[in-house]
Amino acid sequence: MRQxxxxxxxxxxRRFSRMILTNFYIxxxxxxxxxxxxxxxxxxxxxxxxxxxxxxxxxxxxTPMGDLLRRYWHPIAGESEFDEMPVRAVRLLGEDLVLYKxxxxxxxxxxxxxxxxxxxxxxxxxxxxGLRCNYHGWLYDQDGRCIEQPYEDIANPQARLKERIKIKSxxxxxxAGMVWAYLGPAPAPLLxxxxxxxxxxxxxxxxxxxxxxxxxxxxxxxxxxxxxEWMHSNWSMRLRxxxxxxxxxxxxxxxxxxxxxxxxxxxxxxxxxxxxxWTTGRLAxxxxxxxxxxxxxxxxxxxxxNTLSVTWxxxxxxxxxxxYVQQRIPTWHGPVKDEASGRWITSHVMNxxxxxxxxxxxxxxxxxxxxxxxxxxxxxxRRHFFDELDAIAQGKDPKGLVRDxxxxxxxxxPIASRHLxxxxxxxxxxxxxxxxxxxxxxxxxQYGQPDSVKQAFRDAIGIRxxxxxxxxxL
Ligand code: FES
Ligand SMILES: [Fe+2]
Numbered sequence: 125m126r127q128x129x130x131x132x133x134x135x136x137x138r139r140f141s142r143m144i145l146t147n148f149y150i151x152x153x154x155x156x157x158x159x160x161x162x163x164x165x166x167x168x169x170x171x172x173x174x175x176x177x178x179x180x181x182x183x184x185x186x187t188p189m190g191d192l193l194r195r196y197w198h199p200i201a202g203e204s205e206f207d208e209m210p211v212r213a214v215r216l217l218g219e220d221l222v223l224y225k226x227x228x229x230x231x232x233x234x235x236x237x238x239x240x241x242x243x244x245x246x247x248x249x250x251x252x253x254g255l256r257c258n259y260h261g262w263l264y265d266q267d268g269r270c271i272e273q274p275y276e277d278i279a280n281p282q283a284r285l286k287e288r289i290k291i292k293s294x295x296x297x298x299x300a301g302m303v304w305a306y307l308g309p310a311p312a313p314l315l316x317x318x319x320x321x322x323x324x325x326x327x328x329x330x331x332x333x334x335x336x337x338x339x340x341x342x343x344x345x346x347x348x349x350x351x352x353e354w355m356h357s358n359w360s361m362r363l364r365x366x367x368x369x370x371x372x373x374x375x376x377x378x379x380x381x382x383x384x385x386x387x388x389x390x391x392x393x394x395x396x397x398x399x400x401x402w403t404t405g406r407l408a409x410x411x412x413x414x415x416x417x418x419x420x421x422x423x424x425x426x427x428x429x430n431t432l433s434v435t436w437x438x439x440x441x442x443x444x445x446x447x448y449v450q451q452r453i454p455t456w457h458g459p460v461k462d463e464a465s466g467r468w469i470t471s472h473v474m475n476x477x478x479x480x481x482x483x484x485x486x487x488x489x490x491x492x493x494x495x496x497x498x499x500x501x502x503x504x505x506r507r508h509f510f511d512e513l514d515a516i517a518q519g520k521d522p523k524g525l526v527r528d529x530x531x532x533x534x535x536x537x538p539i540a541s542r543h544l545x546x547x548x549x550x551x552x553x554x555x556x557x558x559x560x561x562x563x564x565x566x567x568x569x570q571y572g573q574p575d576s577v578k579q580a581f582r583d584a585i586g587i588r589x590x591x592x593x594x595x596x597x598l
Pocket of ligand 1: 238239240241242243257258259260261262
């Protein structure tokens with residue numbers, strides 16, 4: 125792909141607009157351009173019409189994107205969260221629901237309001253089977269059937285009222301330490317058993333945050349390689365108080381589609397065509413996942429203006445700690461705002477991403493954008509979803525659903541540097557690794573890891589950190 129010549133936008137605004145347009149047509153295939161049939165051109169800018177933007181961003185029941193997203197399983201909580209608090213309110217795709225784990229260990233996801241007289245089932249309590257309303261004791265199983273109505277069962281059993289009562293319910297499964305929900309039509313597809321979920325000898329953790337903006341701008345970040353250079357590399361350096369030098373620059377990008385999503389590939393000024401981020405790349409899985417191999421990030425719509433960020437992170441223990449079997453996958457919730465200053469937290473990679481996402485507005489106004497050649501993946505992502513909305517309207521399955529149990533024993537993904545996670549390293553090699561070494565001391569992706577999880581991680585790896593902050597092997 126050709127690169128844009130450096131140009132000052134401030135100095136030559138008209139030429140810059142022409143350059144964006146020129147590069148846009150160089151960088152995009154005709155099909156991309158046809159996809160942007162939804163764009164209008166005003167004063168030289170390419171932009172997405174409001175109606176098309178609504179198609180991408182609105183997720184409530186009955187909306188086209190809401191219907192599309194409901195065709196996939198989504199992780200909505202950590203399994204370990206329910207050890208101490210078995211009932212919690214969740215809002216998902218604009219629906220208010222209650223997720224619980226009953227006394228037999230079965231998870232259920234049901235409507236938030238009791239169909240008797242509308243009490244809040246988030247304050248209900250679990251029984252051996254199901255969730256009981258705390259107001260008059262009606263009891264519901266995981267399929268939403270009302271299985272007890274204590275007073276009616278005594279006073280008026282012949283009326284058989286409970287047989288006519290059914291509460292909204294959705295299928296739930298537990299996998300990889302997360303609780304997953306499916307809100308779409310039957311038959312549900314299989315919950316994808318992505319290859320990293322099958323890896324051995326790893327410490328896993330689940331990290332959850334609520335981010336106050338629409339899900340689609342979060343997922344666009346999954347196919348946006350250039351932001352690494354600026355948002356993570358250079359901005360982090362500036363946040364540390366340094367003014368330079370800036371990090372390696374992106375010199376070449378490529379974007380490809382594969383069975384389960386899009387791949388981006390990049391070459392920077394410090395890498396070449398043999399680098400794993402060019403030969404293999406990074407993945408934006410359908411419909412709302414970013415996958416880097418050792419961690420997945422889901423962007424789950426809470427509603428049109430809020431997103432649940434769910435991360436599953438895997439750290440391979442050093443050879444000296446094998447065999448390692450994790451007894452419990454911890455879940456923790458990361459804050460997004462510094463309460464003292466009222467500003468977004470900026471110290472960790474994903475917190476920086478959150479700053480970008482919320483900065484675009486509760487729902488990004490795509491009629492005001494100016495796409496450049498770095499945004500080819502963004503255009504491919506949007507085109508994919510417009511195509512998928514058409515497919516759903518024609519009664520077809522969207523892409524990436526798994527329905528073959530044989531295939532689902534383990535779904536391989538193109539993962540850069542896979543050998544690091546499969547074969548592992550010695551502790552000395554791990555600590556000396558340019559990227560993984562820095563992950564040993566602190567959780568790199570998000571602010572707020574509780575001390576209990578930090579300690580469990582260090583116990584798994586076999587390290588401690590001394591008072592001077594040095595990593596010491598146990
Ligand atoms: S409102 Fe729930 S049992 Fe009465
Ligand atoms: Fe990022």
